[in-house]
Amino acid sequence: MEKEVSKIPKLTGKIKVPGDKSISHRAIMFGALAWGKTNVKGFLQGEDCLSTIKCFRKLGIKIEQNNDEVQIWGKGLKGLTEPQDILDVGNSGTTLRLISGILAGQNFLSILTGDNSIRKRPMARVTDPLRLMGADISGRENGKLAPLVIKGQNLKAINFTSPVASAQVKSAILLAGLYAEGITEVNEPSKSRNHTEIMLKSFGAEIDEVDNKVRIKPMPNLQAQDIHVPGDISSAAFFLVAGAIHPSADLLLEGVGLNPTRTGIIDVLQQMGANLEITETWTSAGEEVGNIRIKSSNLKGIKFGGDIIPRLIDEIPVIAVAACFASGITEIRDAEELKVKESNRLSTIATELTKLGAKIEELPDGLRIEGNSSLTGKLVESYHDHRIAMSLAVAGIMAEGTTVIKDSECVDISFPGFFEMLVGKLD
Numbered sequence: 368m369e370k371e372v373s374k375i376p377k378l379t380g381k382i383k384v385p386g387d388k389s390i391s392h393r394a395i396m397f398g399a400l401a402w403g404k405t406n407v408k409g410f411l412q413g414e415d416c417l418s419t420i421k422c423f424r425k426l427g428i429k430i431e432q433n434n435d436e437v438q439i440w441g442k443g444l445k446g447l448t449e450p451q452d453i454l455d456v457g458n459s460g461t462t463l464r465l466i467s468g469i470l471a472g473q474n475f476l477s478i479l480t481g482d483n484s485i486r487k488r489p490m491a492r493v494t495d496p497l498r499l500m501g502a503d504i505s506g507r508e509n510g511k512l513a514p515l516v517i518k519g520q521n522l523k524a525i526n527f528t529s530p531v532a533s534a535q536v537k538s539a540i541l542l543a544g545l546y547a548e549g550i551t552e553v554n555e556p557s558k559s560r561n562h563t564e565i566m567l568k569s570f571g572a573e574i575d576e577v578d579n580k581v582r583i584k585p586m587p588n589l590q591a592q593d594i595h596v597p598g599d600i601s602s603a604a605f606f607l608v609a610g611a612i613h614p615s616a617d618l619l620l621e622g623v624g625l626n627p628t629r630t631g632i633i634d635v636l637q638q639m640g641a642n643l644e645i646t647e648t649w650t651s652a653g654e655e656v657g658n659i660r661i662k663s664s665n666l667k668g669i670k671f672g673g674d675i676i677p678r679l680i681d682e683i684p685v686i687a688v689a690a691c692f693a694s695g696i697t698e699i700r701d702a703e704e705l706k707v708k709e710s711n712r713l714s715t716i717a718t719e720l721t722k723l724g725a726k727i728e729e730l731p732d733g734l735r736i737e738g739n740s741s742l743t744g745k746l747v748e749s750y751h752d753h754r755i756a757m758s759l760a761v762a763g764i765m766a767e768g769t770t771v772i773k774d775s776e777c778v779d780i781s782f783p784g785f786f787e788m789l790v791g792k793l794d
């Protein structure tokens with residue numbers, strides 16, 4: 368489906384973005400592994416999280432979903448049953464990598480696959496450490512690519528230093544660690560999002576985090592919990608950037624997750640000079656949450672890289688859009704992980720923004736963007752990548768003429784209702 372976006376006079380009002388994708392996946396998974404009924408509110412009804420529900424239903428778990436409320440009747444750590452069919456994770460890397468850690472410790476066989484994009488994404492980063500724990504996993508190119516076949520085994524703990532800062536890798540190993548003999552330890556080069564650690568602790572797991580190191584003990588059982596999922600800061604990011612670059616904007620984003628491992632976008636926008644304020648904060652199930660006000664801003668280009676990258680990994684395409692409207696140069700480094708997301712996001716965002724008239728150069732590990740651009744609407748590709756489609760829509764409300772985004776339905780992966788919300792703010 369093609370979506371047309373054009374300039375808007377004003378961007379004002381209150382916004383409540385849908386639930387956090389990372390937390391919604393984990394609520395389903397950990398609820399399935401706990402004893403008793405887990406109630407989830409604010410669940411993200413995006414296709415990725417619906418894929419997680421489908422997989423756990425195939426693993427024998429009763430799950431009822433009504434809009435953003437979900438009930439999961441968990442059957443304990445050993446309560447999953449052998450699926451009668453292939454588990455399809457759709458477009459979701461988080462589902463595939465985290466579920467692999469869980470399935471490695473079961474006493475049955477599972478086969479996992481996903482869409483065209485998922486079957487190109489690197490899986491050795493989880494299959495290698497899981498094999499070190501004793502997992503029996505095969506897959507295309509010797510387990511580097513899905514489909515994967517996992518034959519559950521008795522696992523042993525490992526002390527693993529991950530070459531990449533990835534919450535999916537860390538979480539897969541920690542989940543396998545729940546089933547392993549001994550204490551499992553994961554070290555990573557920079558700290559990635561810690562939703563697994565926070566939520567597993569609330570389910571009763573013995574897990575401790577010190578800087579970039581996490582340790583987990585095997586457990587006999589986890590206890591069901593009530594979980595209120597905060598708004599997804601990665602979805603809020605599109606409105607934060609839109610508000611900052613639009614000349615007549617004043618938006619209040621309510622109930623957004625502000626876990627410090629996710630707030631790199633706020634740090635970067637503030638460094639760029641954004642008129643951004645956190646107006647209220649509170650805590651829900653160990654996660655920081657708050658309201659954010661963003662107003663029209665005069666942004667300036669900045670350079671960033673290193674430890675901040677995992678804290679804003681999914682926001683880089685829309686930060687590139689912000690950089691087009693800043694004064695001066697923005698340089699983003701150490702972001703090679705973007706090459707192995709739903710699309711190669713360094714090249715897809717650079718290619719499509721260039722079509723609109725942006726001055727953007729792809730670097731081996733990032734992007735260099737010259738600001739003060741004037742963009743003109745064109746036909747652009749989303750590459751079926753939700754974050755590329757939404758970033759181009761934000762560029763589209765600032766461009767002269769009409770921007771037409773191809774395969775725009777992919778926004779449903781993480782943000783159903785995105786265009787309606789954006790259009791609802793257009794008056």
Ligand SMILES: O=C(O)C1=C[C@@H](OP(=O)(O)O)[C@@H](O)[C@H](O)C1
Pocket residue numbers: 388389390460461532533534535536538559560680681704
């Ligand atoms: O654990 C998670 O929920 C996620 C971790 C990140 O991926 P990596 O672990 O591959 O960096 C992120 O890009 C993805 O959107 C969600």
Ligand SMILES: C=C(OP(=O)(O)O)C(=O)O
Pocket residue numbers: 388415458459460461462681708709754781
């Ligand atoms: C990379 C993403 O998700 P996943 O890895 O779960 O497909 C994303 O949502 O931007």
